[in-house]
Amino acid sequence: METWDAITARRNVRAYTDKSLPANALERIAQAGWMAPSANNRQHRDFVVCTDHEQLKELAAVWQYGRHVASSAATVAVILPDVDNEHDRELDQFDAGQAVMAMMIAATDQGIGSGHSSANDQVLARKILRFPEDRYCAHLVAFGYPGDRPLAPIKKLNRRPFDEVVHLGTW
């Protein structure tokens, strides 16, 4: 798919078909996250890729609005260092955002939908994913073929007006 089409076709997809993702499609998504840039290339993030149906059902309970995780073909957990330094935490979140966006665009390119989920219950998340005590699960990103309509460039977007968000020269 052309890059601009993939960027404009990404949308929040929370209903998926039963079809699983081909191994190479899922690997591309993970590669996009792995390749993403980070501050000083510090790469403070790990990814846990879940495809087991029972595990996905358990994982969906980590957030009250995460039900789409249960029916996803795969969900990627983004794991970050659980440090006290707020500057580091913010920078790690920024870098996590870069990785997640790259994964979502790589998914869209392959006709695969994606939907964010928070990860509120860290005790449950750690029990299911077994990440170390010095890390936390910052985000879950569910992937699967859209159960409603295929991905296509979006014409009308629910956003603040472009000219209000994008300032030229000065605010």
Place this chain on the structure above:
Amino acid sequence: METWDAITARRNVRAYTDKSLPANALERIAQAGWMAPSANNRQHRDFVVCTDHEQLKELAAVWQYGRHVASSAATVAVILPDVDNEHDRELDQFDAGQAVMAMMIAATDQGIGSGHSSANDQVLARKILRFPEDRYCAHLVAFGYPGDRPLAPIKKLNRRPFDEVVHLGTW
């Protein structure tokens, strides 16, 4: 450009030619940031797009390692709410990361290089960009045609080993 090529060709570009960006190329970059997803679609981010050469030179002083901003064709400042709530700050940074990655991939698609810069001196950043007191400049992203070599898919990437970063099923 094919999406996967754009994702794999993005690299840290800090040397730019003198060529300015066509208005439609810069608009696409800004649109990609504007369109990016955010938590609950709250869109807690504004962008200030700078193309004036004198302004870019001033802006480069906001961070000691931001010299590439001075020679960029355009630099986008990402402005976030300066709130106390750490959870909100982290989530806003995550969303900023998503927007920045989308802008960088949209730039790569058009043969335009991009390079991050921090924004340490908020007093100076505010003086130059004139954003309100309740906001801060979280990041600068410089754009320009690469001064060294064109953008092309990268074969060998300086990253932690893929299998160490991407865990299957559990950590």
